[in-house]
Amino acid sequence: MRPILVLVGPTAVGKTGLAIELATQLNGEIISADSMQVYKGLDIGTAKPTVDERRGVPHHMLDVVEPSDEFSVAEYQAMVENILTELAVKDKVPILTGGTGLYIRAVLQGFLLGAEGKDASLRAELYNTAEKQGNEVLHARLEEVDAPSAKRLHPNDLRRVVRALEVYETTGTPLSGHLAMQKERPPVHRGIKFGLMREREHLYQRIDARVDEMLVKGLVEEVQRLLSRGLAHDSTAMQALGYKELVGYLEGHYSLEEAVYLLKRDTRRYAKRQLTWFRRDKAIKWISLDDHTSQEAVTRIVEDYRLQAQLD
Numbered sequence: 370m371r372p373i374l375v376l377v378g379p380t381a382v383g384k385t386g387l388a389i390e391l392a393t394q395l396n397g398e399i400i401s402a403d404s405m406q407v408y409k410g411l412d413i414g415t416a417k418p419t420v421d422e423r424r425g426v427p428h429h430m431l432d433v434v435e436p437s438d439e440f441s442v443a444e445y446q447a448m449v450e451n452i453l454t455e456l457a458v459k460d461k462v463p464i465l466t467g468g469t470g471l472y473i474r475a476v477l478q479g480f481l482l483g484a485e486g487k488d489a490s491l492r493a494e495l496y497n498t499a500e501k502q503g504n505e506v507l508h509a510r511l512e513e514v515d516a517p518s519a520k521r522l523h524p525n526d527l528r529r530v531v532r533a534l535e536v537y538e539t540t541g542t543p544l545s546g547h548l549a550m551q552k553e554r555p556p557v558h559r560g561i562k563f564g565l566m567r568e569r570e571h572l573y574q575r576i577d578a579r580v581d582e583m584l585v586k587g588l589v590e591e592v593q594r595l596l597s598r599g600l601a602h603d604s605t606a607m608q609a610l611g612y613k614e615l616v617g618y619l620e621g622h623y624s625l626e627e628a629v630y631l632l633k634r635d636t637r638r639y640a641k642r643q644l645t646w647f648r649r650d651k652a653i654k655w656i657s658l659d660d661h662t663s664q665e666a667v668t669r670i671v672e673d674y675r676l677q678a679q680l681d
Contacts, residue, residue, distance in 0.1 A: 402467030
């Protein structure tokens, strides 16, 4: 299999268009590494590329599950593994791109927790406890058995708190321990990594402009459609940026103007967290799109990828 070309960066930096151009020049296909683009119907708010925008380049891991479904990192990794096998048979360059760092790590490093660590009855019991006694009770329990995970997770991040407790109870090892072991494993796939960045104020301007564009395209109507289909406002899909803020508006908690303010603010904060995550990876070669045109960036990445792939 050809080495995976990995293209990362914060939201709104310009990954989508650049990845499509890379695919056309390298005979590649794109694998989305976005934890929310996997959901059907979450199109505008996740900045999912339209069919026209894809320019005939095959895209994988878009629209693979219903928004009412839960979807785990392990499921993502297993599906991408099958896609990588198909691309190897076709001699295509896999281009893994997106802003969900955990998904990218799972593909390159493999994922230790598949079917292991799951117990539906235990999970239901934990959710029932939270409903009757409060989220803080579960968070306190997690602090006793897995302090690093408890420190990382807010008590109101109930889904992840429950998952951490489920992993501990079913495997006997804290989730933080599993993640530490995963980091120490040798990669299962070779990735040649590139990161896109812009000066902070320019990136924030692009984020604000993208939010305005999403509203023009019908983001409010998209959220209304999802709610009208019976999708719970606290489901994983509706916790995505652009959806949870507008749910608050549609439920009358605040005005549309306040919702837009919150969305722009939260997106800027998310971009900052993404950069913090990716900057820990010293293997990423960073390219500033303030200092290079998109075409210059494409040329540089294509040349570098071809050189490194030949040395593989």
